[in-house]
Amino acid sequence: MDLDSLTELLGEKTIITLTGLSIGVFFGIFAQRSRFCLRSAVVEFWNRQGTIRLSVWLFAFSSAVIATQLFISVGWLDVSQARQLAATGSLSGALVGGLLFGIGMILARGCSSRMLVLAANGNLRALLTGLIFAVVAQASLSGLLSPLRSWLSSLWTIEGGGARDLLATFHLGHPGGVIFGLIWLAAAIHFARRAQLGWRERLGGSGVGLTIALAWLATYQIGTQSFEIVPVQSLSFTGPSADVLMLVLSPPGQPWNFNIGLVPGVVLGSFLAALWGRELKLEGFKDGHSMRRYIAGAVCMGFGGMLAGGCAVGAGVSGASVFALTAWLALIGMWAGAGLANAALDKPEPDRLPALQP
Known part of the structure; x- marks a missing residue:
């Protein structure tokens, strides 16, 4: 059954939501099994502790860069209308937001996707952090924090x-993106x-990166055959987390989209991977100090990610894979902010370097 027939049978909203759910499941599986985490890499x-997480x-x-640029090069994908490239961007937002997000990663000991x-593996610290992250992201989008943002x-x-297109700015073209x-x-x-x-x-x-490229490709292909506007997008967890929160808090009947399927898909995929690997385990906070630290990290990531x-x-890999200038500035800000926060708060003594948390 082709995409047109499937869309006619299930409806466009259902198809795009199921697409987000499916890609989210694979992302969750790959991220859980590989311990993918920008914070750990930073x-x-x-700290010069090795190169495992890096x-x-x-x-x-x-993998995200190569696959995305290959899809564009062969004509399967067009990202010119993606928000990361087509809309007016904020260089100040990318830099300040990236710094804040990087600081938040260190405070919360993980980024929003992590x-x-x-949380799907039973970590209650991550569950609370994720909920606060979603609330702050929504407040930054259209609530109390939106004027500041x-x-x-x-x-x-x-x-x-x-x-906003670095490949166009430096005249590299998409083959240059593949080489990069x-x-x-x-x-x-x-x-x-x-x-x-x-x-x-x-x-x-590699699987994590391929799901990001696949999301670009799937949303574009569905959009070209849809009578409704389907944004060309890839994986991100700031806006989608806020969307899922509002779906839960709103009356029934709200429209579904790619983002609505993505977040529960990641949770399901991670849960299945942890179940298969026998890694499900309930974990909580050790003390009040650690709780305050995680809450502060969630606030920084929620506001910083939306900014x-x-x-x-979303910015560090998805946006970078299409060479959006603001995404690269945000990624640089995340590395710098996390490095500064790590040096100020967590840098261990050289002779006693602990193992990284999974």
Whole structure:
């Protein structure tokens, strides 16, 4: 059965929601099995603790870039109308939001996508952090914090189109984007060999990146055959977390979309992966200090992610895979903010480096 027949049978809203759910399931499985986490990669990098988590992140990043740029090069995908490129962007929002999100990652000991994965495994710290993250993200979008977000975003803006496209700016073209991704894939392989990274982590990291490219491709293909407007988008967890929160709090009958399917899909995929790996375990807070720290981290990530236009996945990988300028600035801000926060709050003594938390 082709896409047209399936759409006629189930309806466009159902198809796009099921697409988000399916891709979310695979992301959850790959992220759980590989321990994919930008925060852990940043901590390893700044503390010089090895390259295990850094390798996983690089496999995800490079795979997303290579696959996305290949899809564009062969004509299967067009991202020119994606919000990361077409709409007016905020350079100030990307930088400040990225810094805040990076600080929040360190405080909460994980980014927003990692919180979803851990919550599905029984981590109550991650569950509370994720809920607060979603509330703050919604407040930043259209609530109490929206005036502050709008003001910060307006400080330094950039027009949509070619000005936001780094490949167009540097005249590299999409083949150049593929080559760029291959360079980072080579780096991932090099660091993986140094760390003696297992095939599970290598394939899991690559799988995370491929789900991001697949999301771009699927939403574009559905949009080209839909009578309704279907945004070309990939994975992100700031806006979608807020959308799911509002769906739960709103009266029945609210419209469904890709984002509504994505978040529960990630939770389901992570739960199934943890169940298969016998890693389901209830965990809570150790004390009041740690709870305050996680709450502060959730607030920073919720506001920072909405200000930056995406989270560690939404801006850091999805946006970066289409070479959106603001996404790259947000990613740089996340690495810098997390590095500064790690040095100020968590940097261990050189002779007693603890193992990274999964």
